Structure formats: structure tokens, C-alpha cells
Amino acid sequence: xxxxxxxxxxxxxxxxxxxxxxxxxxxxxxxxxxxxxxxxxxxxxxxxxxxxxxxxxxxxxxxxxxxxxxxxxxxxxxxxxxxxxxxxxxxxxxxxxxxxxxxxxxxxxxxxxxxxxxxxxxxxxxxxxxxxxxxxxxxxxxxxxxxxxxxxxxxxxxxxxxxxxxxxxxxxxxxxxxxxxxxxxxxxxxxxx
Amino acid sequence: xxxxxxxxxxxxxxxxxxxxxxxxxxxxxxxxxxxxxxxxxxxxxxxxxxxxxxxxxxxxxxxxxxxxxxxxxxxxxxxxxxxxxxxxxxxxxxxxxxxxxxxxxxxxxxxxxxxxxxxxxxxxxxxxxxxxxxxxxxxxxxxxxxxxxxxxxxxxxxxxxxxxxxxxxxxxxxxxxxxxxxxxx
Numbered sequence: 436x437x438x439x440x441x442x443x444x445x446x447x448x449x450x451x452x453x454x455x456x457x458x459x460x461x462x463x464x465x466x467x468x469x470x471x472x473x474x475x476x477x478x479x480x481x482x483x484x485x486x487x488x489x490x491x492x493x494x495x496x497x498x499x500x501x502x503x504x505x506x507x508x509x510x511x512x513x514x515x516x517x518x519x520x521x522x523x524x525x526x527x528x529x530x531x532x533x534x535x536x537x538x539x540x541x542x543x544x545x546x547x548x549x550x551x552x553x554x555x556x557x558x559x560x561x562x563x564x565x566x567x568x569x570x571x572x573x574x575x576x577x578x579x580x581x582x583x584x585x586x587x588x589x590x591x592x593x594x595x596x597x598x599x600x601x602x603x604x605x606x607x608x609x610x611x612x613x614x615x616x617x618x619x620x621x622x623x624x625x626x627x628x
Numbered sequence: 629x630x631x632x633x634x635x636x637x638x639x640x641x642x643x644x645x646x647x648x649x650x651x652x653x654x655x656x657x658x659x660x661x662x663x664x665x666x667x668x669x670x671x672x673x674x675x676x677x678x679x680x681x682x683x684x685x686x687x688x689x690x691x692x693x694x695x696x697x698x699x700x701x702x703x704x705x706x707x708x709x710x711x712x713x714x715x716x717x718x719x720x721x722x723x724x725x726x727x728x729x730x731x732x733x734x735x736x737x738x739x740x741x742x743x744x745x746x747x748x749x750x751x752x753x754x755x756x757x758x759x760x761x762x763x764x765x766x767x768x769x770x771x772x773x774x775x776x777x778x779x780x781x782x783x784x785x786x787x788x789x790x791x792x793x794x795x796x797x798x799x800x801x802x803x804x805x806x807x808x809x810x811x812x813x
Contacts, residue, residue, distance in 0.1 A: 437726075446768075446772055447703040447707075448746060451696030452696075454693065454699060458656075460761060460769075462762065462766075577763070
């Protein structure tokens with residue numbers, strides 16, 4: 436029996452109450468925060484494409500109303516049913532594109548909406564940044580060691596400090612330890628005792 | 629039916645005990661065996677053997693948690709089957725689990741205590757108790773129940789890659805803990 440199998444056997448015999456607890460435990464399902472900006476971007480693109488498509492659609496409706504007497508009935512807003520003044524529908528249909536486009540332009544970006552904060556303990560102050568261990572804020576990152584690159588860092592901290600780390604939520608997982616991306620703010624919440 | 633009633637049936641030598649066990653824990657037993665053996669036929673045989681082992685051991689045994697009792701039996705039977713057929717490299721599930729568990733083996737420099745599996749279980753249980761509930765559940769779902777990283781990641785809503793790293797860190801923490809205790813395997 437090799438050592439891994441001994442461990443396997445040992446794990447087999449852990450206390451029964453732990454087995455029951457693990458069975459009953461329901462993981463808190465969460466959306467990875469660094470996925471949110473990507474999803475938001477995808478949603479914006481989809482909205483934009485839809486808006487452009489609709490604006491083109493209504494613009495086409497207006498011109499059809501001009502050219503074909505009464506022929507724009509199927510567009511709905513394209514013209515009058517009796518065809519007496521199909522051209523009069525053009526301004527309405529032209530406005531359609533504005534109405535579709537305006538909500539996008541009227542929504543100012545909220546720079547704070549996608550920021551993400553975790554509480555972490557500074558393990559080491561290095562030349563290239565702060566090495567921290569996440570203490571709370573997100574189960575996926577819990578106990579994760581992360582590097583906060585010095586170049587992107589606002590605020591200072593000492594080894595042993597407990598800090599709040601706020602950043603865009605993006606992480607480069609390919610590096611070891613994983614590195615936070617974007618601008619990072621560090622605020623000491625509990626200095627080293 | 630409650631566990632205690634099922635155990636009573638075993639003690640009364642009532643064959644309904646096996647039927648009730650299968651109804652309540654059949655899927656669970658299959659899942660644990662499948663996670664190790666990755667073979668439906670072998671898992672089926674292990675589950676049947678598990679019921680037989682229950683019949684043989686109750687009485688005198690009166691387990692408090694039938695799930696843990698059945699799970700321990702089926703894990704033992706499945707790993708035995710794996711060992712018997714290891715040369716054939718048939719069972720990918722156990723290969724992966726054992727390979728990951730190799731990370732938890734303490735370094736030989738710290739050899740002080742050569743432990744039996746039962747004692748080692750005590751250390752691991754103590755270590756598990758000190759973890760957060762989520763970490764504890766995660767570790768056991770992976771290494772006791774044998775659930776795949778992919779399934780666990782999906783359940784938790786995280787990326788498999790991130791979960792793999794988290795599990796690696798947990799194994800390293802277990803290794804550190806065992807080394808700190810001067811445990812050797």
C-alpha cells in the first residue's frame with residue numbers, strides 16, 4: 436500500500452459527523468466578480484447591436500413610406516393605413532432610431548459599480564508589491580495568497596496589517612501567486628499588533 | 629425510514645434492512661463507488677458487497693451514521709478492487725484521487741510518529757474541524773465522496789481552475805499540519 440493509499444484510508448475513517456455535515460452542506464453559489472465586467476460588456480454589445488438593427492429597421496420603414504403609397508402598413512409606425520400621407524410617417528419612424536439609441540447614451544458609466552473588496556492580511560512587503568492572504572470577502576478567494584503589484588497600488592501597509600483591498604475584480608490566475616489587475620487601493624483596517 | 633430503524637432491522641435479521649438501505653443510500657453508494665472506480669459494473673458489485681458487509685457486521689455494529697458507515701465500507705471495497713486491478717490501470721477515478729493526495733504526504737525529514745490509518749484519521753479529523761465549514765465540506769466532497777472538481781466548481785459557481793488551486797492549497801495546508809505534528813506515513 437503506498438502512502439497516498441494510506442491517506443485515502445485515513446480519510447475514509449474521519450469522524451462520521453463530518454461526513455454527514457459535508458453531505459448536508461450547501462455551497463453558497465456565487466458569480467465570480469471578475470466575470471461580471473465581461474458579462475456586462477457582452478450585454479452592452481448585444482444591446483448596441485439590437486439598437487443599431489432597430490434604428491436601421493425604422494429608417495427603412497420611413498423611406499418605404501415615402502416611396503410606396505400605403506405600402507408601409509406592415510411596419511406599424513411606418514405610415515397611414517389609407518396611404519394618403521405615407522410620407523408623414525417618416526419623422527415618426529426616424530425618431531424611432533433616436534428613441535432606441537438614447538437610453539444607451541443617457542446611461543452614464545458607474546465607475547464604482549464593478550469594484551470589488553476583500554479583507555486580507557499582508558504577509559510580506561516585497562519590491563514588486565504586497566503579498567496578502569485573503570481573510571474574508573469571497574469564499575473562492577478565501578485563504579488565497581495574492582500579489583498586489585506595487586506599480587498599481589494606492590496606499591501602504593506593513594506586514595501583518597489587516598487591509599481592505601479594492602480593485603476591479605480581475606485576477607491573473609496564470610501567475611504564481613495570482614496577481615490582481617487594474618488599479619488597487621489598500622486601506623489598513625487593523626494595523627499589526 | 630430513519631437510520632436507527634434501518635439498523636434495528638439489521639439487528640432483527642430482517643431482510644427489509646437491505647431494501648431500505650438501498651432505497652435510502654443506494655444512489656449515494658453508487659456515486660462513491662463510481663467516483664473511485666469509474667465503472668458501472670464494478671460499482672454495482674461493490675454496492676452489493678457493501679450491503680452484504682452491512683448484513684454481516686450488524687450486529688454487533690450499531691453505527692450512529694449509516695451514511696458514514698456505508699461510505700467507509702464502500703470506499704474500502706472500491707479501493708481494494710482498485711488495488712487488485714491497479715496493474716491494469718483501469719480505474720481513473722482512484723488514480724486521480726490518490727495522485728492528488730500525494731501532496732498531503734509529510735516530508736520524511738519530520739518522521740517522528742509512524743501512524744496507523746486510524747490515528748492518522750484522528751489528525752485529519754482534527755485538522756478538518758479547524759477549517760471553515762465550506763473548506764471542510766469541499767475537502768470531504770472531493771476526497772471522501774470523490775466528487776469531481778468540475779461538478780464541485782459548477783455547484784459552487786466558480787471556475788474549475790480556481791477550485792483546483794484552492795484544493796491544492798488545502799492539501800498543502802494538511803501536509804504542513806501533519807509535518808508540524810511530526811507525523812509520518
